[in-house]
Amino acid sequence: MQARVDELLHKPLxxxxxxxxxxxQSLEQQQVExxxxxxxxxxxxxxxxxxxxxxxx
Amino acid sequence: xxxGFVIRKNQYFxxxxxxxxxxRIAGVKGVRQNAVLMGSEANKKLLADIGVEDARIDAAQPNxxxxxxxxxxxxxxxxxxxxxxxYLQAGVASSTAAxxxxxxxxxxxxxxxxxxxxxxPGEYAAQEARKAxxxxxxxxxxxxxxxxxxxxxxxxxxxxxxxxxxxxxxxxSLIGGVGIGFANAVRRGPVGAIGAAGTGLQEFTSQVHHAxxxxxxxxGTGSHDLSDHIGGLTTLMALDALEADPQTKVIALxxxxxxxxxxxxxxxxLRRCTKPVVGCFxxxxxxxxxxxxxxxxxxxxxxxxxxxxxxxxRPHSAAAAFAPxxxxxxxxDAAARDPRQRYVRGLFAGGTxxxxxxxxxxxxxxxxxxxxxxxxxxxxxxxxxSVGHTFVDMGDDRYTVGRPHPMIDGTVRRQxxxxxxxxxxxxxxxLDFVLGYNxxxxxxxxxxxxxxxAKQWAQEHExxxxxxxxxxxxxxxxxxxxxxxxxxxxxxxxVFRSSAQAARFASALVE
Numbered sequence: 001m002q003a004r005v006d007e008l009l010h011k012p013l014x015x016x017x018x019x020x021x022x023x024x025q026s027l028e029q030q031q032v033e034x035x036x037x038x039x040x041x042x043x044x045x046x047x048x049x050x051x052x053x054x055x056x057x
Numbered sequence: 058x059x060x061g062f063v064i065r066k067n068q069y070f071x072x073x074x075x076x077x078x079x080x081r082i083a084g085v086k087g088v089r090q091n092a093v094l095m096g097s098e099a100n101k102k103l104l105a106d107i108g109v110e111d112a113r114i115d116a117a118q119p120n121x122x123x124x125x126x127x128x129x130x131x132x133x134x135x136x137x138x139x140x141x142x143x144y145l146q147a148g149v150a151s152s153t154a155a156x157x158x159x160x161x162x163x164x165x166x167x168x169x170x171x172x173x174x175x176x177x178p179g180e181y182a183a184q185e186a187r188k189a190x191x192x193x194x195x196x197x198x199x200x201x202x203x204x205x206x207x208x209x210x211x212x213x214x215x216x217x218x219x220x221x222x223x224x225x226x227x228x229x230s231l232i233g234g235v236g237i238g239f240a241n242a243v244r245r246g247p248v249g250a251i252g253a254a255g256t257g258l259q260e261f262t263s264q265v266h267h268a269x270x271x272x273x274x275x276x277g278t279g280s281h282d283l284s285d286h287i288g289g290l291t292t293l294m295a296l297d298a299l300e301a302d303p304q305t306k307v308i309a310l311x312x313x314x315x316x317x318x319x320x321x322x323x324x325x326x327l328r329r330c331t332k333p334v335v336g337c338f339x340x341x342x343x344x345x346x347x348x349x350x351x352x353x354x355x356x357x358x359x360x361x362x363x364x365x366x367x368x369x370x371r372p373h374s375a376a377a378a379f380a381p382x383x384x385x386x387x388x389x390d391a392a393a394r395d396p397r398q399r400y401v402r403g404l405f406a407g408g409t410x411x412x413x414x415x416x417x418x419x420x421x422x423x424x425x426x427x428x429x430x431x432x433x434x435x436x437x438x439x440x441x442x443s444v445g446h447t448f449v450d451m452g453d454d455r456y457t458v459g460r461p462h463p464m465i466d467g468t469v470r471r472q473x474x475x476x477x478x479x480x481x482x483x484x485x486x487x488l489d490f491v492l493g494y495n496x497x498x499x500x501x502x503x504x505x506x507x508x509x510x511a512k513q514w515a516q517e518h519e520x521x522x523x524x525x526x527x528x529x530x531x532x533x534x535x536x537x538x539x540x541x542x543x544x545x546x547x548x549x550x551x552v553f554r555s556s557a558q559a560a561r562f563a564s565a566l567v568e
Binding site: 016037 | 069071073074118119120156159160162163164169170171172174175177178181185189194218219220232233235236237238274294295297298301495
């Protein structure tokens with residue numbers, strides 16, 4: 001189990017950034033490999049529908 | 058006053074982007090107020106507060122953009138709203154590749170990813186974090202307003218999978234030299250750190266850098282991790298990892314007081330730790346028996362001293378004496394004050410700085426009122442109204458729901474500086490400035506006009522206002538530490554690189 005955290009500390013970071021685009025830009029400035037997810041609220045912002053979809057998928 | 062609004066269905070933008078659009082609109086001549094936000098329930102309330110109400114706004118969804126403008130003339134309102142695309146496009150980063158819109162699509166583009174950084178609105182954050190953990194990624198969860206039950210469930214899932222969940226409400230981490238979230242440009246070195254307090258961790262890592270040493274890794278845990286409900290799940294995992302990390306020679310723990318059961322559990326773990334550990338639990342008074350490898354620090358500066366002394370073998374002292382010119386400036390103001398000017402008003406962007414300053418004042422025998430009080434007896438009845446010595450954490454939910462954090466946007470703090478400056482009882486303003494990745498590009502510049510105005514107002518009313526500030530950051534930060542400090546000094550502000558030192562200086566001015 002410990003091994004996975006050790007790996008995080010010692011391998012180069014590869015990041016999926018979900019949310020604020022600025023966070024991805026600051027990681028890129030630090031030469032980190034990052035993919036920016038332009039997140040939108042699931043199910044058009046309908047929370048109940050989003051939870052239902054989450055359970056189904 | 059003229060007002061108007063538009064709703065754009067299914068156009069979602071993040072809060073920092075929206076702040077940029079709002080600032081551009083605020084710059085238009087004749088615009089008094091504007092709101093650029095997504096149609097969440099909390100945001101609709103904010104619109105109602107400024108008198109913008111309509112059935113179409115009530116029906117808007119969280120992924121609908123709402124832009125409201127209040128101006129002197131109807132023509133101005135109409136002109137801004139008609140040209141909205143121009144204001145929106147000015148902030149869109151040019152990108153050629155089609156960008157993913159979900160975590161799954163993102164991971165498909167980078168299947169080798171090992172960390173998810175999540176900063177979506179709190180109500181959706183747990184769901185995104187769960188997806189990332191299930192996919193085997195470590196998570197940095199910046200979002201706050203995640204329920205404590207969701208946090209516990211996520212941390213249990215992370216622990217089960219051997220993954221690190223930093224957060225929720227995690228402001229900063231430095232992993233292998235990379236700053237995530239709000240972080241400073243800090244050199245690498247032998248000091249490891251774990252922090253439940255975001256700005257506390259920024260202060261600690263920056264001070265270690267100033268002392269000539271460096272950071273192996275600094276792991277943010279989120280502000281609730283050491284509560285008894287969570288039991289320090291992330292802190293304990295981080296401790297295991299830093300104990301095993303060959304580069305880390307000493308480990309520092311920075312947080313507000315842990316829950317009693319969690320503290321006992323932590324102490325038991327620390328007694329078995331093979332590396333030296335420095336613990337700084339701001340505001341905690343209870344004894345901690347954590348074995349011979351454990352040293353206790355009362356303030357962040359002391360934690361830096363103990364950690365750096367440990368790794369260099371040379372005694373390091375962070376707390377320099379006050380400079381003679383700083384003392385002279387303080388005395389000059391004191392002599393010019395109106396007798397009613399008796400109190401310090403602290404307006405903080407960093408929650409940890411607000412907390413630590415209260416401890417400094419308590420140690421000096423001074424009572425401080427706050428919206429985040431060290432002593433519950435001194436909770437402010439109305440956080441917008443100062444009483445005696447008052448320290449306000451302006452990053453508290455009250456000031457940040459639907460608005461950017463004061464580390465990104467100085468608007469709310471600027472207004473409060475002016476208000477405190479006009480209070481005849483204010484003798485000293487105590488401020489903090491936080492530099493680093495993702496903070497405002499010019500934190501000092503945003504507030505300088507208000508500081509100068511407040512000082513002038515006091516002068517014109519036969520008084521003197523002393524402004525004391527700390528700047529947290531390093532010489533490598535994009536805002537330029539020297540530049541920021543100089544701008545303050547040139548405008549008569551007494552500046553320190555340590556928040557504890559600034560608080561100590563302010564307390565000495567009113568003792």
